[in-house]
Amino acid sequence: DSGVTQTPKHLITATGQRVTLRCSPRSGDLSVYWYQQSLDQGLQFLIQYYNGEERAKGNILERFSAQQFPDLHSELNLSSLELGDSALYFCASSTNMVGTQYFGPGTRLTVL
Amino acid sequence: TQLLEQSPQFLSIQEGENLTVYCNSSSVFSSLQWYRQEPGEGPVLLVTVVTGGEVKKLKRLTFQFGDARKDSSLHITAAQPGDTGLYLCAGAQMFGKRQLTFGSGTQLTVLP
Numbered sequence: 001d002s003g004v005t006q007t008p009k010h011l012i013t014a015t016g017q018r019v020t021l022r023c024s025p026r027s028g029d030l031s032v033y034w035y036q037q038s039l040d041q042g043l044q045f046l047i048q049y050y051n052g053e054e055r056a057k058g059n060i061l062e063r064f065s066a067q068q069f070p071d072l073h074s075e076l077n078l079s080s081l082e083l084g085d086s087a088l089y090f091c092a093s094s095t096n097m098v099g100t101q102y103f104g105p106g107t108r109l110t111v112l
Numbered sequence: 113t114q115l116l117e118q119s120p121q122f123l124s125i126q127e128g129e130n131l132t133v134y135c136n137s138s139s140v141f142s143s144l145q146w147y148r149q150e151p152g153e154g155p156v157l158l159v160t161v162v163t164g165g166e167v168k169k170l171k172r173l174t175f176q177f178g179d180a181r182k183d184s185s186l187h188i189t190a191a192q193p194g195d196t197g198l199y200l201c202a203g204a205q206m207f208g209k210r211q212l213t214f215g216s217g218t219q220l221t222v223l224p
Contacts, residue, residue, distance in 0.1 A: 043202075090155075
């Protein structure tokens with residue numbers, strides 16, 4: 001158990017819908033990272049927040065957005081969902097901006 | 113964009129055999145990490161190598177970082193069924209925000 005929690009574990013929805021994925025980092029960690037893992041693209045970095053502020057952006061679509069709240073938990077919002085958005089979404093956390101990342105168990109999103 | 117290529121993509125071996133997984137790039141990384149991921153779980157960090165030419169051992173696993181810090185290898189001696197999983201390498205950028213770039217992974221199956 002990494003100490004990072006993600007909810008829900010599974011999510012099934014339809015095209016065009018919007019979903020929110022939630023992540024609670026390890027106690028004391030200030031950084032939260034979001035990744036997408038699909039069969040054809042592998043593990044892709046989406047975005048990083050540090051202490052409530054966006055720090056780095058990767059291959060995140062404009063339909064996707066994230067935020068980190070004062071209690072340091074984070075949410076990833078995915079809107080106008082497409083079939084190709086079906087993937088595993090992982091959250092990771094680290095103590096500081098560049099520290100070792102500890103991954104949560106992931107949310108499996110299926111878009112029908 | 114920094115790319116990390118892993119080989120082989122799939123590896124199926126018998127218990128007791130040795131194996132090596134390779135992670136190659138044309139880019140230089142400040143550090144390189146190896147993760148193992150099991151079905152339904154997030155990646156778990158195995159090791160971080162930082163210095164060119166560095167060799168780290170973790171029981172039956174030996175990790176090496178290339179002299180030029182562009183490549184790495186993971187060698188497993190006397191593989192066991194418990195070693196089965198997806199092995200991912202990830203390189204941290206040399207400069208800037210030190211984002212991780214993940215390789216495509218090597219799916220290892222060790223047969224009893």
